[in-house]
Amino acid sequence: MTEKLEDIARALVAPGKGILAADESSGTIKKRFDSIKLTSTEDARRDYREMLFRSTDAMTNYVSGVILYDETIRQKAKDGTSLVDVMKAAGSIPGIKVDTGAKPLAGPTKEIETVTEGLDGLRERLADYYKLGARFAKWRGVITIADGAPTWNCIKANSHALARYAALCQEAGIVPIVEPEVLMDGPHAAHDIDECYRVTEWTLRSVFRELYDARVMLEGMILKPNMVIAGQKASKQASAAEVAEKTLKCLKSTVPASVPGIAFLSGGQSDETATQHLSLMNASGPLPWALTFSYGRALQAAALNAWGGKPENVAAGQRAFTHRAKMNSLAALGTWDAKLEKAA
Ligand code: 13P
Secondary structure, eight states: OOOOHHHHHHHHTOTTOEEEEOOOOHHHHHHHHHTTTOOOOHHHHHHHHHHHHTOHHHHHHTEEEEEEOHHHHTOBOTTSOBHHHHHHHTTOEEEEEOOOOEEEOSSTTTTTOEEEOOOTTHHHHHHHHHHTTOOEEEEEEEEOOBTTBSOHHHHHHHHHHHHHHHHHHHHTTOEEEEEEEEOSSSTTOOOOHHHHHHHHHHHHHHHHHHHHHTTOOGGGOEEOOOOSOOOTTOSSOOOHHHHHHHHHHHHHHHSOTTSOEEEEOOTTOOHHHHHHHHHHHHHTOOOSSEEEEEESHHHHHHHHHHHTTOGGGHHHHHHHHHHHHHHHHHHHHTOOOHHHHHTO
């Protein structure tokens, strides 16, 4: 029996559950490991991800699904069990990053803007990933705010690619996570929150227009957007209440209610800030869609540091990961409180 796209999508955003983004490419995971002075070998990447996926409490109660990288979906745990089976045993759905990265967009802004590639051969790769157990996928388009950017050309190219990817996923029985990210970090990010609002609204309108043209079934997808937030280098940072209010206003005016869920990326926010923003938004409901997390850094940073690449620290790493997963689960219910962080 094939699972229905709508059921998978709803399971990914079930109450109090969210997604772990563990799909760092080889280059990105090397950067993360550099921060704990660990060499990025195949075994080290396996040990790290196995530690996360064997955090049974977190994986069973707070994490609905995990976005994997190509290497990980084919990798075996130390005892020979596939990592996919490890996470499935805990009740978590395997997902896969299928884009092949953001590449410079030819034209006058090529030093700044990118277009995400990976459509060639995607139909065949999706069929392969389905056999490996993936039931949802991710594709990230990147929009940069800078002097003279974003251009309409960049927004249009990335929206179009996202829609073509999403249609191919649904054809393969895989739920697409559609991720248009307006960056809050990087060398250019000095914009204020209102500029982020303007660009996020523009981007989401374009993405949903393309999804409509490609006949993507909105009930069988998840949106993974940025929050509406000032750039990391901006001199004036918005309050948490303002981020929550403007993000919701922007999403309500652009995301149809037939989309079952919105799962935010963390984008460079601190762990606790990403949790706080999500909780504030959910506390101000009711909302037309489920609102949850699909965090990478904000779910993993504490666990990575507690583990430090040492086998004797696996339990400490799992405790740190479980704590952040639990805090974000509460945020997805709108019941997180800063006091609970101290109680950890
Ligand atoms: P961050 O939460 O670290 O932004 O990562 C989420 C993600 O999947 C980016 O594509």
